[in-house]
Amino acid sequence: MLKLRLLCLQLVLRFARYTSLMRGILAAIILFSSLLHAQRPIAALEGLVQDSTGAVIPDATVVLKAIDEAAPILTTKTDAGGKFRLRSITPGAYRVTINREGFQPADKTVEIASGKPTVITVVLPVATVNQNLDVVDDENRVAAQSAANQDSVNVDQKALEGLPIFDQDYVSTLQSFLDPSVIATGGVSLVVDGMEANRVGLSPSAVERVTINDDPYAAEYFRPGRGRIEVITKQAAPQYHGTFNFIFRDYHLNASDRFASSKPPEQRRIFEGSLIGPIGKSGKTSFLISGNRAEEDLEAVIFAENASGQITGNVATPQRNTDFAGRISHVLDDNHNIALQYSFHQDSTQNQGVGGVVLNTAGTNVSSREDQYQYTDNLIISPNLLSQLQVRFETNHDLTESTDPNQKIVVLDSFTGGGAQTNRLRTEKDIRFNWILTWTKKKHTIKAGINIPNISRRLLLDSNNAAGTFFFSDLSSFSANLPYAFTIQQGNGRVVYKQDEMGGFVQDEIKVKPNLSVMLGLRYDWQNAFRDDNNFAPRVSFAYAPGKSRKVVLRGGTGIFYDRTGGNPISDLARFDGGHLSSYVITNPSYPNAFQNGISLSGQPTNRVVLSPDAAIPATVQYSLNVERQIGRATVSAGYRGSQSFNVFRSRDINAPQAPNFLARPDATLGTVRQIESTGRQQSNALEFSLKGKISRFISGQAQYTFSKTLNDTSGIAFFPANSFDLSGEWGRADFDQRHRLNLLEVINAGKFFNLGVGITLASGKPYTVTTGLDLNRDGLANERPSGVSRNSANGPGYADIDLRWSHDFKLVASRKEKSPVATIAFDAFNIFNRSNFVTFIGNQRSPFFMQPIAELPSRRLQMTARFKF
Secondary structure, eight states, X not given: OHHHHHHHHHHHHHHTTTOHHHHHHHHHHHHHHHHHTTOOXXXXXXXXXXXXXSOBOTTOEEEEEETTOOSEEEEEEOOTTSEEEEOSOOSEEEEEEEEOTTBOOEXXXXXXXXXXXXXXXXXXXXXXXXXXXXXXXXXXXXXXXXXXOTTSEEEEHHHHHHSOOGGGOHHHHHGGGSOGGGOBTTBOEEEETTXXXXXXXXXXXXXXXXXXXXXXXXXXXXXXGGGEEEEEEOOXXXXXXXXXXXXXXXXXXXXXXXXXXXXXXXXXXXXXXEEEEESSSSSSEEEEEEEEEEEEEOEEEEEEEETTEEEEEEEEOOEEEEEEEEEEEEEEETTEEEEEEEEEEEEEEEEETOBBTBOGGGOEEEEEEEEEEEEEEEEEEETTEEEEEEEEEXXXXXXXEESOOSOEEEETTTEXXXXXXXXXXXXXXXXXXXXXXXXXXXXEEEEEEEEEEEEEEEEEEEOTTSSOEEEESSHHHHHTTOOSEEEEEEEOOEEEEEEEEEEEEEEEEEEEETTEEEEEEEEEEEETTOSOOOXXXXXXXXXXXXXXXXXXXXXXXXXXXXXXXXXXXXXXXHHTSSSSEEEEEEESOOSSOTXXXXXXXXXXXXXXXXXXXXXXXXXXXXXXXXXXXXXXXXXXXXXXXXXXXXXXXXXXXXXOOOTTTOOXXXXXXXXXXXXXXXXXXXEEEEEXXXXXXXXXXXXXXXEEEEEEEEEESOSOTTOOOSSTTOOTTOOEEOTTOOSEEEEEEEEEEEETTEEEEEEEEEEOOOEEOOBOSOOTTOSSOOOOOOTTOOTTOEEOOOEEEEEEEEEEEEESSOOSSTTSOEEEEEEEEESTTOOOOEEEEBOBTTSTTBTXXXXXXXXXXXXXXEEEEO
């Protein structure tokens, strides 16, 4: 075993040789884990959980407690065969509680002796109508734990199979339950099996559960609960289990697009599946294999206008995606298990970016590949101490090529033609690392850990805009050959840079009383691009259940959450530092040759991207107060959530021509000097109501209504204000601000042939900005607004989408056991009422589409799924 560990260490160090810090951390921790591995368990408890008919009950929660203590010592779940095992237990008398939705809880006293494992069998009777084990603790009361908030969104594999999920994309479907005001600059935080990731890595049928807003103030994560999505994948199983899906959709069954001259001839075919089971007869080694192949023949709809009139048409944008993953898990002994996993992803898209006002020549062909290698080590150091170690190495290769090499022509919000002028190759080598220790003693559950989401070396070969781009304010300027700007990029496009991000945390969940718990936490985050090293983030939350019934729980919390930039801004700082690429902006150039009249690039000032000397990592302070009430077998939650964000990212041209005449740049040797700075702010307030659980005998799921308002003065790190020296008109509604949002996911099982899944999303409109379409201040950007008009002052229409799924299972073997082979057919209807949900509203006053949409979200689509499961 020692040889295997040394081999794993050598491989990791080879990948990490460019960073001595990482090598030291990995060596110390794996060595520490090896030394701790020498400890041996004292006793173990094994068991089988069944219903009153003798059928096994999988996924039941098993909790081991001391006789006179309420805090859990160990927790696990039953596997697919209804079995469980708890290891590394000190001999003695204990309480064992077992819960499973739809069954009455069990509470047993058991004497655990040393030597051979103690074996028990537990029978759970079917629950009565007023019990809901999904939202209560073992005493049939709402759980008064700070991490057990009932305004979370939890969807397990069974519910996922019954809901209308477009292309089995669970993550995108559940994003509507997030709070956009706390999503990071780099996007939604995705956490897979406790570790941050770019993608899930396994195919959909290998996903066990998806959760949003679980323990919203946990110090373990860098974003709040509604800014992250947590995915738990299937683990080892003592028996073989498989799921295979075929999904099909064809344009003959779709409704027409309002902007298309003819129905786009689209078709999608998705082949997906997973298989898990044991290797050998020892029961210590198991495997998981998953794969997904998506062949999508899609079409983009063009709706533009040039000097000759309106342009409409469909352009093929075929996509191919392939995913494969394999995992081997091995139990070294009763308190130690490890796993090795490999994941592969490859995708390609043709004519990406085409659609709306972008013509077919201005698209790109994109291909990417990602390989992941992950090592996981779980060690029970003692009955009270658990170590969880994860190390992942990733490589990425992304290529983007223009379909047409010609100069790009942009007539603002009318049409974009010529070539895309986007040609680049990006590669990455990343190491991600996660190590968490959990210690439980009496009333305390203490967690501490190190999170390293990125230690990366990145290479970029950038040939973008090598032929140049002309910008015109409107069609009349285009007809008169009068562009307002010409941009071009030359020089050394090869850039190597690092993106390093690290974090650490400690938190203590204290069960002060049976009806009161408090969580205290502290987190620290660091990113290499910033000279900002004081990012300590304290967090606190509580849960209190007054009275003896504990049917009501009051929850609250507050905490600080620091942001991250993502990769693009760091890339911009490296490329346009004055020693690599040279980017130029020529205002009011001649056309079609910008270099007439003696103009040459050698005499032009170059652009720069710089980081403000006082730039800091943006911080968000979130605070909330919720009341939860158990009603029958469901839980109702109502509460307030607010946040204030400081030092929010924006960009400014600090060398822009200044008022009143805007005749020249202050530094004539430079062009645009984009300064990335953290001077923005944001505030958000929301009232939220949710319903979760078994709503009636036949209906279960969750619904969430949010009444909110978010204001800010920046649209992100790449956003430029209308006037870089006057920010007074920037404060307004956030780009994502929607006053009302309703999200619902329900499963209705009213009979053998009445299995219906329902998804409903309703929302009020998002804002957009009215602009003049003119470059009046001669900074090369035509984003000026009319006098007295603030940012995001116009409002788009609301959004409504109702999706349905009907499914039916056919048991292939007459058996009452849940593991019997099952064939399933399902039919989905997305946007069943065919509502037009218009997007991309044009705010440019000089566009022929002013205050009109140029695209809509997909109209009604029908989808068929065939599944085989055993």
